[in-house]
Amino acid sequence: MRIIINGENEEIQEGITLLELISGRGLDPRTVVAELNRNIIAGEDFAAVRLNPDDSLELLHFVGGG
Amino acid sequence: MRKEILAYFTPEQRRRLQSARVGVAGAGGLGSNAAMMLARSGVGHILIIDGDAVEASNLNRQYYLPRHLGMPKVTALSEQLHELDPELDVDARHLWLDGENIPALLPLADIWLEAVDKPAVKALLASHALKAGKPMICASGMGGVGGLAMKRRILKGLTVVGDFCSDIAWKPPLAPRVIQCSAMQTDAVLEWILTGTISPLH
Numbered sequence A: 001m002r003i004i005i006n007g008e009n010e011e012i013q014e015g016i017t018l019l020e021l022i023s024g025r026g027l028d029p030r031t032v033v034a035e036l037n038r039n040i041i042a043g044e045d046f047a048a049v050r051l052n053p054d055d056s057l058e059l060l061h062f063v064g065g066g
Numbered sequence B: 001m002r003k004e005i006l007a008y009f010t011p012e013q014r015r016r017l018q019s020a021r022v023g024v025a026g027a028g029g030l031g032s033n034a035a036m037m038l039a040r041s042g043v044g045h046i047l048i049i050d051g052d053a054v055e056a057s058n059l060n061r062q063y064y065l066p067r068h069l070g071m072p073k074v075t076a077l078s079e080q081l082h083e084l085d086p087e088l089d090v091d092a093r094h095l096w097l098d099g100e101n102i103p104a105l106l107p108l109a110d111i112w113l114e115a116v117d118k119p120a121v122k123a124l125l126a127s128h129a130l131k132a133g134k135p136m137i138c139a140s141g142m143g144g145v146g147g148l149a150m151k152r153r154i155l156k157g158l159t160v161v162g163d164f165c166s167d168i169a170w171k172p173p174l175a176p177r178v179i180q181c182s183a184m185q186t187d188a189v190l191e192w193i194l195t196g197t198i199s200p201l202h
Helices: A018-024 B002-006 B011-019 B029-040 B073-084 B102-108 B119-132 B175-195
Strands: A002-005 A008-011 A032-036 A039-041 A056-061 B021-025 B045-049 B089-093 B111-114 B136-139 B151-155 B158-162
Touching: A018 A032, A018 A056, A032 B119, A039 B119, A056 B119, A056 B151, B002 B011, B011 B175, B021 B029, B021 B102, B029 B045, B029 B073, B029 B111, B029 B175, B045 B073, B073 B089, B102 B119, B111 B119, B111 B175, B119 B136, B119 B158, B136 B175, B158 B175
Parallel strands: A002 A056, B021 B045, B021 B111, B045 B089, B111 B136, B136 B158
Antiparallel strands: A002 A008, A032 A039, A032 A056, B151 B158
């Protein structure tokens, strides 16, 4: 199915969770902020949220340094 | 000092700057340089939070001098901020930010500048700020020399600057790019204070 990730159309596996998508991209979920269809999803909910066709997802991944 | 700093602004801008309360989360490379720039820009109230002490390895990029070694960073930074502007209101808190204390600290400032080291704490601060509707300027990716250009990305109330890629875990934190990133964060804070909004750079 197709969803929009950071403004780009992407083909992802049907029915996967937000956590599976984040982990599948090689990202540590604790370093990611996710906004799904304009709603902020808390880190502890990543595993419970399933993605649907045409969802619009913004993923912000932080790298170290301060 | 305050009068000379504010001479660059209109009366309305001066009013906004003097009443502004900016939170700086972390007093390392990003936070120490940002706090000094905020003071030089006429911001009236600065809240700084950091649990660390100044070490020799910090002096390559952080706004500290050998005489500050061993001092809590927030103490060394307050001292220098007051040296620059004795009238500046500085609230310095020597503590580490975590999931327990962040929700109570966020309301203490109008806008926050995220300047912590660890990516998980950055994400924690960012998600709490988004949840609370508190504007925050985060930083991600400032290691090494040259390479990727730093940008400004805007996500609802959250603004993130940096190259989004150069982790200091594998690219050393060097003064030019760390201070560039810190300056871009401070510029966004200043834009918000002066105009009430943060627009994409072009």
